[in-house]
Amino acid sequence: MWCRIRSLIVKEFLMLWKDRKSRFVLLVPPIIQLVLFANAATFEVRDVALGVWQEDRAGPATELVRRFTGSGTFRIAAAYDNPRAAEDDIAAQRVKAVLHVGQGFSADIAAGRPARLQLLLDGRRSNSALIIQNYAAAIIERFNLEHIPPGARGAGLEIQTRAWFNANFESRWFILPGLAVLLTMVATLLITALSVARERELGTFDQLLVTPLRPMEILVGKTAPALCVGFVEANVIAAIAVGAYGVPFVGDILLFDAGIVLFVLSAIGIGLVISSIAKTQQQAILGVFLLLSPFTVLSGFTTPIANMPQWCQALTYVNPIRYMIALSRGVFLQDLTWSLAWPMLWPMMVIAAVTLGYATWLFARKLQ
Template sequence: MPPLLQLVLFANAATFEIAGVSLGIWDEDGSRPAAELIDRFARSPAFDLTAVYDQPEEVAAGITEQHVTAVLHLGQRFSADLLSGQAADLQLIIDARRSNTAMIVGSYAQSIIDGYTQDLATLARRPGGVAVVSRAWFNPNLSSRWFILPGLVVLLSFVTVVLTTALSVARERELGTFDQLLVTPMRPMEIVIGKTVPTFAIGVSEAALLVAVVVVAYGVPFVGSAALLVLSLAIFLLSGIGIGLAISSVAKTQQQAILGVFLFLAPAMILSGFATPVENMPGWCRALTLLDPIRYMLVVARGVFLQDMAWDVAAGQIWPMAAIGLATLITATWLFRGRLE
């Protein structure tokens, strides 16, 4: 059953097709030619017009806070230049924290604009057209390394703490030392804390090493708050430890623990949005991602590395990780208490 369930999950969640990209419009021209071009974007299945802006500050906030993936900006002289036979400039601002998505969005937009230009030349029989000026925010060169490596810091540290926690308890259970631990005067909460602290130290140390390598060896920029990244990683790793303890509390052997970890980690990585955008997944897949702590930490990590993410924006990603960590640690404590009884 696990491979069958994972196949169904991967087939729906792991897709590189882009549809329904959230697009903002900043139209300073307000003319009929501008409205016709905007209408083409609205009718395209690749885009979903979700916001209209009037000021550059609103555009910056929309991109930074990920309300929209791209913004189409038509300047005040768009229609005048177009009707006079000159090349009318059009600006496309794209959130490039996801470099692969940014490149696909740019190509989709270019194809729509090329079709508009061809139709305009055929009907109006005049030279000119639309010249697209693209600007990729947070990753101007669309470097895939800037997109992948911050995510790998998150994934590798999470795999380490989940696997280490699950296998450590399972091995003790095989050797019989865990049963000896349960009959000591220690309470279940104290046992959980004892299993959490060493793994937490390992996870934080590994994450710090990975961040240093990513920045120093591979030149990925780190423009945000180090304190915010440390706090987020601490809460994130605790959620991973809670998941590992919950798996180990029901696994009787290391083999069962490994299978439990694999059963959780493989879907969690696909649903996290590491490789494919969460927005492109079906509704039921997006609902499952809400239970995945990796999803939230990826947003914070990429935001801190590339964007200088604000604390109030990061708070919306931190509290779900804290809730998941609290729930899993309480569950592990309850399961350990059940073994004592």
């Protein structure tokens, strides 16, 4: 059995490389998109999940917190009584920022002394962090104008900002880990979606059916090249991001590769479903691009998922790109642990199992 599968895998690789259009799709678009997205992508922020660590409960401190929550931009997602809880929520991306009001804040305001306020930002979302910082600065400026007498030098509220995981707000540090996922998805979907449709157009599909290969063996042979290409492409793009654009990679490469394998398998399952349904390569390409647009929008790459309507957020749970982008950014910038990554890994396992199982059933049905 393994000899037959190996022969089919070799045949798939040869067909992939001999076809000039396939070589072009694999090599040229990822490079062009890498350069364009790395230099041109921008983002917006709304509905900021804010954690509050309020050690001072007096009037001015409470009023300032209310100004944040009443601004329409921030919403309190968590309240803390110790720094460890705040650190855990930022690491797990449950909040985008933490506002820390220290002891003696209200007393300093009343006495006309400089009062300090700390704002912790998630630097993995560099563009979002910069916008959140500007929102906070505007609120604090209005607070100063109303509470500090004119001409009182040195008094007022002084904000100290710390950005975690991306101290300099480098936008490429945020864009490129997600871009590696998107480009891998594009290549994997195209390879698998065109595999069976190409066989039908060339007239070799019927020849494949009369071989001793079983349906499961054929699917394994179709899956292996796409898995290899997707795995290699993701790692090459990651290496380019680190080497050419200076994006740090502080996490576990084994965790990143484990996520890539599960992600590519889920993409292969989706591609094989398209390939089993499509009768021509043109139909297969159309199916791929019909899926890619909503998958990209609902992935959290361009728009934060928390800003989407509830029904859109529900749709993102069946999108494997959502989980792999979060895992990729965590591994690149955060040194994400396996325990924190598990909520991103198991959904991709489920999606891969469902799509590959459905593709197998469709393929077996076509053979009957």
